[in-house]
Amino acid sequence: MSDVVTRFAPSPTGMLHLGNVRTALLNWLYARKHGGRFLLRFEDTDRERSEAEYIEAIEDDLKWLGLDWDGEVIFQSAHAEKHRGALNALESSGHAYRCFCTESQLNLDRKLATSRGLPPRYSGRCRELSNEESVERAENESYVWRLKIKNSSGEVVVKDALRGDVSFACRDLDDPVVVRSDGTFTFLLPNAIDDALDGITHTMRGDDHLTNSAYQVWLLERLDMKVPVYLHHGLLLGQDGAKLSKRTGSHSVSHLRIEGLLPAALIQSMARLGHPNLPDDVADANEIAKLFNAEHVSTSSVRWSDEQMWRWHEKLLHALPAISLANLLGGHFSDVDHEKLVGLAELLGGNLERVEDALKYARIVDVTADFQDDERVLRSAGIDFFRQALETWNGSSGVDWKGWAASVKELTGCKGKQLFLPLRVALTGMEHGPEMSHVVAYLGREGVILRLEDVIRRVNA
Secondary structure (H helix, E strand, O other): OOOOEEEEOOOOOOOOEHHHHHHHHHHHHHHHHOOOEEEEEEOOOOOOOOOHHHHHHHHHHHHHHOOOOOOOOEEHHHHHHHHHHHHHHHHHOOOEEEEOOOHHHHHHHHHHHHHOOOOOOOOOOOOOOOHHHHHHHHOOOOOEEEEOOOOOOOEEEEEEOOOEEEEEEHHHOOOOEEEOOOOOEOOHHHHHHHHHHOOOOEEEEEHHHHHHHHHHHHHHHHOOOOOOEEEEEOOEEOOOOOEOOHHHOOOEHHHHHHOOOOHHHHHHHHHOOOOOOOOOOOOOHHHHHHHOOHHHOOOOOEEOOHHHHHHHHHHHHHHOOHHHHHHHHOOOOOOOOHHHHHHHHHHHHHHOOOHHHHHHHHHHOOOOOOOOOOOHHHHHHOHHHHHHHHHHHHOOOOOOHHHHHHHHHHHHOOOOHHHHHHHHHHHHOOOOOOOHHHHHHHHHHHHHHHHHHHHHHHHHO
């Protein structure tokens, strides 16, 4: 299977969103599983909507996700002459024709078909125009190009590795438009021709493309070009059951990056959608690829869960080595040296759901930072409590939390939450968090003194 070649072929007309990620990931996993190649091709023939900034953004997002591609990036526009040549060949063989029907005429035909209980397909009004009439009318009338697929007999068979052979009777198909009235190609022809030219052997995509695949198989067979093996998986749906896409509120990858999501969390949650046989302890994309089995990918629709993605994020965040977490914390604590950040990562690692949660504990690294929880805890304890706590700390040796707490208890008569909560808030700014023995060890003698003195000033103000 080393000859396997898959591809991801986005249109550079917007940012990469979750629906795109699933398509890219499945094709990447399939290629890596079989030791094949994964290509990146931009379908940039929509000149009005394609933008260079989207090309760069999509490339950056794929790199961030770790979905590396093989070879140079391919651009559909580079095959423009081959697309035109394919259309000419289809016209010459009688498999493509000009259609001069206006939009109002098409709408009328659709309504008429619907009123008769028929599907609103093209009526075939221009199918049998002679070549002479077609050429003559083209000089003065607007037209599109259609494929001449609809027929009273025959069928198109889509070879699908997930569903088996899927047959379409030609009488149930349409004559799809492949070139618009402005001369630009629709998705069907360039996408199919490019797959053949780029040597694509396998294409994984949603089952909403099944009919498109039938048209493309028909087209490639008439041009004597190689047809890829298709794998049509179930659609990715939102929680509301609607197809998830950038038009229906699907997250963009750039948005998730800004939110601080770990890229592995998106890969983990996405890889398991419709592929439930992956063990939970596999956290590396390359390891997932080794265990990936396309036959296990569901042909039924699957629902996306933000909650599941963020659960993976939290799990992976807690598993990060301290030095890796320190690098992430550096984006929030730019004035803290790396050694202190590593210590902070060791201290807070198990208490974070997201990296930015570390900002709640800013008081641990900055005595001037605001308290995240209510300062009434401090005022309720009273200034004498903190003066005695400071006195006890100054009179002790080392940084023994248990010994210090016991001494404060004995001196003040406070116990339980009345003892521990004010001390925790004074040192960390939070009512909950890491073990206090670890906190005082991280702060050291001077750090504890500075925070107690700061609290005494605040309470006394």
